[in-house]
Amino acid sequence: MELAEYDLMDAVEDGMWWYRALHAQVLDALDSVRPGDGRLLDAGCGTGGFLARLRQERPDQPAAGLEYNPAAAARAAAKSGVPVVAGTINAMPFADVSFSVVVSLDVLSHGAVDPEPALAEMLRVLRPGGVLIVNLPAFEWLRSTHDIRVQNARRFTRTTAAAMLAGAGLTQVRPHYWNSLLLPMMVLHRKVLARSPERRSDVAQFPPWLDNSLHAVTRLERSLLASGFPFPAGGSVLATALRP
Numbered sequence: 001m002e003l004a005e006y007d008l009m010d011a012v013e014d015g016m017w018w019y020r021a022l023h024a025q026v027l028d029a030l031d032s033v034r035p036g037d038g039r040l041l042d043a044g045c046g047t048g049g050f051l052a053r054l055r056q057e058r059p060d061q062p063a064a065g066l067e068y069n070p071a072a073a074a075r076a077a078a079k080s081g082v083p084v085v086a087g088t089i090n091a092m093p094f095a096d097v098s099f100s101v102v103v104s105l106d107v108l109s110h111g112a113v114d115p116e117p118a119l120a121e122m123l124r125v126l127r128p129g130g131v132l133i134v135n136l137p138a139f140e141w142l143r144s145t146h147d148i149r150v151q152n153a154r155r156f157t158r159t160t161a162a163a164m165l166a167g168a169g170l171t172q173v174r175p176h177y178w179n180s181l182l183l184p185m186m187v188l189h190r191k192v193l194a195r196s197p198e199r200r201s202d203v204a205q206f207p208p209w210l211d212n213s214l215h216a217v218t219r220l221e222r223s224l225l226a227s228g229f230p231f232p233a234g235g236s237v238l239a240t241a242l243r244p
Helices: 003-012 015-031 050-059 070-080 115-127 145-150 160-165 183-192 206-226
Strands: 040-043 063-067 084-086 099-105 128-139 171-178 237-243
Touching: 003 070, 003 145, 003 160, 003 183, 015 050, 015 099, 015 128, 015 206, 015 237, 050 063, 050 070, 063 070, 070 084, 084 206, 099 160, 115 128, 128 145, 128 160, 160 237
Parallel strands: 040 063, 040 099, 063 084, 099 128
Antiparallel strands: 128 237, 171 237
């Protein structure tokens, strides 16, 4: 990921609507799978936004982080108060079966990550019956200059995400699309309005009225997902799976 993107992430992830929605999706997933009281690993934790949110919402949840960029790892530790190690998810510096949950948000799509060994490493550090939660960018046709900024090499559908996780040996794979209600706006922004050759990031500080409005839409979407409504498409795929 470009270094400037870490600065943007660090500056806005505590309040920007998309990060708030993402973190809420992951917390909902944790509630749905009920993984128990063991340690949680955020594999590819960036500058620590999710770990900080986890600490706020679940202060008794033991957790650790792993981040490839040493400067970002230091920021994550300072922001969250959680131990964060600098390293790669392709060869994680943790003992076997040392976590009950592994969370990895928009990491398996990264160009520096090989999904096959990365998933093998996630299974290695998970305890039997442990939970993997991944978020992935959806649909190759949504590729934009933002993917260049964050160095995304691949985007997924619900089907390809499920096949990847099942192929790694995970069971009870449950993927779903989210950021669905705002997908038309996302398409308009990325494919119609984005005429500049400049490599722009989708991460930004929005005016409060707009940020709150977008967040309200994601809250409505969460309630629909909780009721069992199956969105046929979305900007992201979130999946849960178990290590057998």
